[in-house]
Structures are given as C-alpha cells and as structure tokens.
Amino acid sequence: DAMVIQNPRYQVTQFGKPVTLSCSQTLNHNVMYWYQQKSSQAPKLLFHYYDKDFNNEADTPDNFQSRRPNTSFCFLDIRSPGLGDAAMYLCATSREGTANNEQFFGPGTRLTVL
Amino acid sequence: AQKVTQAQTEISVVEKEDVTLDCVYETRDTTYYLFWYKQPPSGELVFLIRRNSFDEQNEISGRYSWNFQKSTSSFNFTITASQVVDSAVYFCAFDSTLMNTGFQKLVFGTGTRLLVSP
Numbered sequence: 001d002a003m004v005i006q007n008p009r010y011q012v013t014q015f016g017k018p019v020t021l022s023c024s025q026t027l028n029h030n031v032m033y034w035y036q037q038k039s040s041q042a043p044k045l046l047f048h049y050y051d052k053d054f055n056n057e058a059d060t061p062d063n064f065q066s067r068r069p070n071t072s073f074c075f076l077d078i079r080s081p082g083l084g085d086a087a088m089y090l091c092a093t094s095r096e097g098t099a100n101n102e103q104f105f106g107p108g109t110r111l112t113v114l
Numbered sequence: 115a116q117k118v119t120q121a122q123t124e125i126s127v128v129e130k131e132d133v134t135l136d137c138v139y140e141t142r143d144t145t146y147y148l149f150w151y152k153q154p155p156s157g158e159l160v161f162l163i164r165r166n167s168f169d170e171q172n173e174i175s176g177r178y179s180w181n182f183q184k185s186t187s188s189f190n191f192t193i194t195a196s197q198v199v200d201s202a203v204y205f206c207a208f209d210s211t212l213m214n215t216g217f218q219k220l221v222f223g224t225g226t227r228l229l230v231s232p
Contacts, residue, residue, distance in 0.1 A: 043159070045220070102149070102161045103161070103218075108157040
C-alpha cells in the first residue's frame with residue numbers, strides 16, 4: 001500500500017562524504033519534489049521534477065543535486081555534506097503539480113552528519 | 115510574496131478538550147489554495163484538507179473542522195474532543211504557483227506542535 005517510499009529512513013554520513021537518498025513512488029505521478037526540513041522548522045522546497053524536466057529553487061545550494069532516471073524513482077545527491085545539512089529530507093509527489101493537486105509525502109530520511 | 119504564519123508554537127491540552135490551531139496568510143493573489151498537513155512523530159506529512167479561495171464554507175470531517183475567513187486571511191483548524199493520537203505537528207500551507215513553471219509550490223507555516231495528554 002505504500003505510495004511514496006523513501007530509503008533509507010535514517011542515514012548517517014561523515015562530513016564531506018557524498019551521500020544519496022532515494023525516493024520511489026507507486027502513484028505514477030508526473031511531479032516529484034524534494035524538501036529539506038530542519039529541526040522544528042517548516043519543510044523547504046529544494047527542487048522538483050515534472051517528468052524529466054528539472055526545476056531548481058534559486059536558493060538551493062549547488063551541493064545538492066537530483067536525478068530522476070524514470071517516473072518511479074528520484075534521487076537526492078549531497079556531494080559534500082556539511083554539519084548544516086543535517087535534516088529530515090522529504091520526498092513528495094503530485095499528479096500534475098497544479099494547485100488543485102495535493103502532494104503525497106513519503107516518511108522522510110533523517111540525515112545525520114558527523 | 116506569500117507568507118503563512120502559525121503563531122502558536124506549541125499547545126498542550128488534556129484529552130477530550132477542544133483545541134483550535136490558528137493560521138494566517140498573506141497574499142496578493144485572488145486565486146489560491148490553502149492546506150493543512152499533519153506530521154506525526156513518524157515524520158510523514160499527512161494531507162488533511164485543501165481549500166480554494168473561492169470556497170469560504172466551513173468544513174467538518176469527523177472531529178476536525180476548518181474555518182476559512184478571507185476577510186481576516188485566516189484558515190483555522192479545530193479538533194473537537196482531542197485524543198492522544200492527535201499529538202503531532204500541524205502545518206498550514208499556501209499554494210504558490212510558480213510563475214516560471216506554472217507548478218505548485220507549497221509555502222508552509224512554521225507549524226504548531228500539539229501535545230494531547232491522557
């Protein structure tokens with residue numbers, strides 16, 4: 001029944017060591033989003049894909065990259081994690097990404113940077 | 115720019131009490147959507163409701179009800195007879211459709227943590 005799946009749920013990495021977070025969906029939605037949520041803060045959009053079209057938020061650091069090899073999967077790559085990148089990373093999907101479409105969220109991956 | 119304010123950082127109630135979570139938004143748009151999401155300790159954001167700017171009817175769903183007032187730019191959420199399982203962080207969000215892509219971008223408030231004790 002799981003619709004938006006994120007792996008792993010918990011990820012520990014070392015300062016500067018590249019890490020990849022994974023998201024998959026069974027909804028066949030066109031749009032996939034990545035959000036960063038730091039402790040006690042609101043989720044913040046990093047970027048989104050409509051199909052294979054990538055849209056980066058203006059204030060998303062270059063350290064964050066994303067790949068979407070097919071409709072079902074989307075990856076978040078953090079090239080050189082810093083201590084400030086420790087956060088919950090949430091993946092979401094939307095059928096068409098328009099205002100009348102709700103976003104479906106995964107359970108998140110909590111990233112710890114040592 | 116759109117902005118969502120949830121002034122209540124944390125609310126503590128005892129089970130069976132009613133509780134209202136406040137949400138105030140700012141926008142110059144005439145057409146927009148407002149959302150409420152629940153984030154339990156497990157971390158997943160759970161969609162609760164979507165309301166468009168043309169529909170000011172209050173909505174009730176079981177113990178949940180929402181009061182949308184355009185005149186005061188508020189979209190408040192009330193839980194009646196609260197239960198321990200209602201303990202979570204609740205986010206109010208505004209749909210900001212991105213001008214360059216035409217796609218939805220949710221702007222979240224900072225959330226209200228609700229603690230319901232037995």
